[in-house]
Amino acid sequence: MKYVNQPIRKKDAMALVTGKPVYTDDIAPKDCLVVKVLRSPHAHAEILEIKKDIAAKLPGIVCVLTYEDVPQKRFTMAGQTYPEPSPYDRLILDKRVRFVGDAVAIVAGETEKAVDQAMKVIKVKYDVLEPVLDFHEAKDNPILVHPEDNWQALCPVGADNKRNLCASGLEEHGDVDKVIAESDVVVENTYHTKAVQQTMMETFRTYTQMDTYGRLNIISSTQVPFHVRRILSNALDIPKSKIRVIKPRIGGGFGAKQTVVVEVYPAIVTLKTGRPAKIIYTREESLIASSPRHEMEIKVRIGANKDGHIRGIEVKTLSNTGAFGEHGPTTVGLSGHKSIPLYSKAEAFRFQYDVVYTNKMSAGAYRGYGATQGIFAVESAINELAVKLNMDPVALREMNLTREGDVMHAYYGETANSCTLDHCLERTAEMIGWKEKYPCRVMPDGKIRGVGIAMAMQGSGISSVDTGSVSIKINDDGFYALTIGASDMGTGCDTILSQMAADCLDCSVDDIIVYGVDTDVSPYDSGSYASSTTYVTGMATVKACQTLVDKMKAYGAEKLGCSVDDVEFDGEKVYSLKDGSSISRKDIGNAIMCAGENALFATEAHSSPVSPPPFMAGAVEVEVDPETGSVKLIDYAAVVDCGTVVNPNLARVQVEGGLVQGIGMALHENITYNEKGELAENSLMQYKIPTRMDMGKLRVEFDSSYEPTGPFGAKSIGEIVINTPAPAIAQAIYNATGLRFTELPITPEKSLWA
Amino acid sequence: MQITLKLNGKNVTAEVAPDMALLDFVRDQGCYSVKRGCETSNCGLCTVLMDGKPVLSCSTLAVRADGHEVVTMEGCQAEAEEFGAFLADQGAEQCGYCSPGFIMNVLAMCKEMENPTDDEIREYLSGNLCRCSGYEGQLRAIHAYMDYKKGAK
Numbered sequence: 001m002k003y004v005n006q007p008i009r010k011k012d013a014m015a016l017v018t019g020k021p022v023y024t025d026d027i028a029p030k031d032c033l034v035v036k037v038l039r040s041p042h043a044h045a046e047i048l049e050i051k052k053d054i055a056a057k058l059p060g061i062v063c064v065l066t067y068e069d070v071p072q073k074r075f076t077m078a079g080q081t082y083p084e085p086s087p088y089d090r091l092i093l094d095k096r097v098r099f100v101g102d103a104v105a106i107v108a109g110e111t112e113k114a115v116d117q118a119m120k121v122i123k124v125k126y127d128v129l130e131p132v133l134d135f136h137e138a139k140d141n142p143i144l145v146h147p148e149d150n151w152q153a154l155c156p157v158g159a160d161n162k163r164n165l166c167a168s169g170l171e172e173h174g175d176v177d178k179v180i181a182e183s184d185v186v187v188e189n190t191y192h193t194k195a196v197q198q199t200m201m202e203t204f205r206t207y208t209q210m211d212t213y214g215r216l217n218i219i220s221s222t223q224v225p226f227h228v229r230r231i232l233s234n235a236l237d238i239p240k241s242k243i244r245v246i247k248p249r250i251g252g253g254f255g256a257k258q259t260v261v262v263e264v265y266p267a268i269v270t271l272k273t274g275r276p277a278k279i280i281y282t283r284e285e286s287l288i289a290s291s292p293r294h295e296m297e298i299k300v301r302i303g304a305n306k307d308g309h310i311r312g313i314e315v316k317t318l319s320n321t322g323a324f325g326e327h328g329p330t331t332v333g334l335s336g337h338k339s340i341p342l343y344s345k346a347e348a349f350r351f352q353y354d355v356v357y358t359n360k361m362s363a364g365a366y367r368g369y370g371a372t373q374g375i376f377a378v379e380s381a382i383n384e385l386a387v388k389l390n391m392d393p394v395a396l397r398e399m400n401l402t403r404e405g406d407v408m409h410a411y412y413g414e415t416a417n418s419c420t421l422d423h424c425l426e427r428t429a430e431m432i433g434w435k436e437k438y439p440c441r442v443m444p445d446g447k448i449r450g451v452g453i454a455m456a457m458q459g460s461g462i463s464s465v466d467t468g469s470v471s472i473k474i475n476d477d478g479f480y481a482l483t484i485g486a487s488d489m490g491t492g493c494d495t496i497l498s499q500m501a502a503d504c505l506d507c508s509v510d511d512i513i514v515y516g517v518d519t520d521v522s523p524y525d526s527g528s529y530a531s532s533t534t535y536v537t538g539m540a541t542v543k544a545c546q547t548l549v550d551k552m553k554a555y556g557a558e559k560l561g562c563s564v565d566d567v568e569f570d571g572e573k574v575y576s577l578k579d580g581s582s583i584s585r586k587d588i589g590n591a592i593m594c595a596g597e598n599a600l601f602a603t604e605a606h607s608s609p610v611s612p613p614p615f616m617a618g619a620v621e622v623e624v625d626p627e628t629g630s631v632k633l634i635d636y637a638a639v640v641d642c643g644t645v646v647n648p649n650l651a652r653v654q655v656e657g658g659l660v661q662g663i664g665m666a667l668h669e670n671i672t673y674n675e676k677g678e679l680a681e682n683s684l685m686q687y688k689i690p691t692r693m694d695m696g697k698l699r700v701e702f703d704s705s706y707e708p709t710g711p712f713g714a715k716s717i718g719e720i721v722i723n724t725p726a727p728a729i730a731q732a733i734y735n736a737t738g739l740r741f742t743e744l745p746i747t748p749e750k751s752l753w754a
Numbered sequence: 755m756q757i758t759l760k761l762n763g764k765n766v767t768a769e770v771a772p773d774m775a776l777l778d779f780v781r782d783q784g785c786y787s788v789k790r791g792c793e794t795s796n797c798g799l800c801t802v803l804m805d806g807k808p809v810l811s812c813s814t815l816a817v818r819a820d821g822h823e824v825v826t827m828e829g830c831q832a833e834a835e836e837f838g839a840f841l842a843d844q845g846a847e848q849c850g851y852c853s854p855g856f857i858m859n860v861l862a863m864c865k866e867m868e869n870p871t872d873d874e875i876r877e878y879l880s881g882n883l884c885r886c887s888g889y890e891g892q893l894r895a896i897h898a899y900m901d902y903k904k905g906a907k
Contacts, residue, residue: 010847014838018831018838019786020787022850200885201789249850284793649843653848657887684797684883691880691883
């Protein structure tokens with residue numbers, strides 16, 4: 001491997017670091033109409049009347065749209081493969097508004113000032129209804145978030161809008177009640193995680209225009225261009241063939257842009273007016289009307305023998321999907337599927353869940369996608385079990401953790417064919433100095449340092465669903481063009497897929513140009529989510545390159561006048577094994593463009609029946625100030641098994657970035673609603689993501705297994721990295737103070753009051 | 755109101771509204787490296803240099819720049835490329851959206867301080883948020899860049 005496993009620069013890096021205009025708002029036409037959304041001040045209301053005449057007549061206003069102007073076909077904004085598990089519960093604009101910030105009207109005008117002026121003079125008369133704000137009381141509440149009869153669930157996910165249920169279900173293996181009853185020691189607790197925000201630096205944004213062929217073009221900051229095409233076709237009730245979606249550079253996504261949050265608004269304006277239109281969400285809109293993590297309350301019950309052997313695990317999750325069901329039925333699954341199987345030696349498990357509608361902002365996809373919440377709960381419970389057993393939590397984990405070859409019953413019965421979790425745990429403990437530092441040390445200034453540890457897993461794509469396709473062709477002078485449908489959103493997939501292609505084709509990575517994504521041009525890809533790109537689209541890359549090599553060999557053999565069985569390709573030339581005669585790659589590229597009858601173009605798709613989990617361990621040392629309750633991060637050590645590391649730099653930065661997001665979730669990032677359903681944390685002033693002052697040292701190592709079904713042995717890394725900080729930090733604080741926190745974030749106030 | 759300023763080395767005279775932010779003004783002038791990430795002066799994405807000092811262009815009125823010299827990344831491409839290469843060699847630019855504001859502040863820091871400690875670096879750059887990198891890779895890039903600059907002297 002010449003390029004795989006090398007820390008090469010991203011192909012777009014220099015454009016980004018020199019500030020080139022490559023993002024959506026940089027390339028939007030100057031004459032775009034400015035589109036804004038008028039929002040509901042009520043958590044739950046029925047619109048009785050909208051007076052828009054004055055607004056529509058203001059100078060510079062081009063259109064004002066209300067619920068009377070949009071198609072009445074419900075759809076979901078969740079960027080998922082059809083048929084989407086998320087219910088079809090949305091209209092572009094609805095007569096009923098379901099959270100503070102829900103869309104009431106769309107206003108488009110020549111300038112931002114004109115639109116702001118128009119928004120002020122639109123008069124809306126509401127019949128204000130009582131909202132459902134407490135997610136504990138949502139199920140079977142007489143107040144329904146979605147009473148409408150055209151609400152529709154396409155998949156059997158246990159949804160029932162007449163019960164405020166977006167999904168529900170139960171899975172089990174063995175008799176968990178019996179096993180736990182027989183256990184010597186049982187721990188039981190309830191954990192609560194908040195609807196934290198992805199907070200990518202580039203807020204949601206899209207511009208739209210009609211093209212030469214009378215088709216609607218959508219240029220959007222999205223992780224899911226092909227899903228955008230389908231969702232807009234549903235929402236606007238126009239054929240998919242009328243829509244083209246292009247993804248430029250993306251200023252971060254972390255799952256936020258796996259929901260089609262803003263695309264519908266400029267799209268309907270362009271469709272109605274024929275004019276280019278753009279919407280740029282403010283930070284406030286990105287915080288109050290977007291697609292954050294699902295708030296979850298997770299009850300965990302674990303039974304173990306006196307010697308520490310875990311016998312049964314039960315997880316009951318209550319998930320709050322908010323006003324709409326985007327990613328509701330699927331995120332909840334991961335809270336059990338990717339927490340319980342860390343301990344696959346347990347004889348029995350049960351995983352039960354309800355996902356409920358409430359009158360709060362809709363949740364969506366955020367890195368970790370339910371696993372983060374589930375792992376906080378299960379790993380915290382394991383730490384409580386260690387205390388009850390009077391065992392070292394590392395030793396307890398060593399005894400029970402999943403090892404290579406184990407069958408993971410709670411993970412669709414898959415076998416862990418590549419797993420170095422045991423090594424990751426051992427090395428992480430060593431890095432943090434577990435033996436010397438556990439449980440805590442009192443420092444000379446009275447502050448207390450405690451250590452904590454946690455393990456995590458995720459998946460690599462959605463098994464038997466996610467599809468990645470890649471096209472590769474040879475051009476004149478022999479350079480290759482790689483066309484992908486996967487969305488590079490800063491993560492570097494344009495580069496790592498090129499690294500793989502370079503090794504498959506035995507050429508320099510500079511001989512490969514890469515392009516993504518344009519739904520008119522790119523081969524189909526589900527999109528960049530579910531930790532799928534490296535594993536799924538990576539394998540499609542390997543297959544496409546192999547097919548192209550075969551075609552070049554056949555072409556070369558024909559030119560050399562010999563059988564294809566008698567030629568080889570060494571990256572530079574196709575040569576005869578018999579007489580050594582050859583034709584260079586350059587000549588092949590040029591030859592197909594003169595009287596050519598062979599395009600030398602390969603497209604391959606890939607999907608996987610399994611989703612091999614990456615594994616990791618993370619350990620933290622924190623310093624607690626008993627006088628103020630403040631918690632300072634001293635050191636975070638993490639060891640990750642993502643299979644083969646395709647690009648060590650990009651993988652390392654994924655880990656570091658994910659850890660810091662996890663630290664934010666554990667200590668700083670809070671979501672609070674008042675009794676009217678208004679969100680307090682609506683700016684970066686109130687919603688505090690970590691700065692570089694808020695983290696200590698981060699140390700990252702890799703301990704790679706080899707995944708036989710992955711490209712070059714690779715699995716995934718994007719999501720797993722956010723999962724360890726919350727449980728590790730909560731445990732470190734417990735070890736320092738004896739205070740057990742089961743709700744995030746653990747703020748200084750909470751520590752002090754406790 | 756009419757303002758005259760030096761923007762990236764060129765004299766510019768323009769009519770601006772009294773409440774126009776410098777951020778919107780420089781983007782109107784084609785300086786697309788300057789980004790808006792919030793409305794509360796928290797993120798640092800819009801950092802530009804005014805008379806050599808870093809300012810947040812989102813909370814500086816365009817009229818305040820009248821008679822001053824403003825530099826965006828478009829006006830210091832060579833320096834941006836020089837430091838940016840070290841950032842790229844860590845893969846720490848990731849989505850790149852915060853890179854211009856961050857790099858403008860790094861360049862200002864390197865002019866202001868000879869040998870900053872890690873704590874001084876963190877403090878100087880604390881107003882530059884990044885959600886992708888976790889900041890460690892940015893710090894490695896700054897170390898490598900400063901070592902390189904020392905070696906070049």
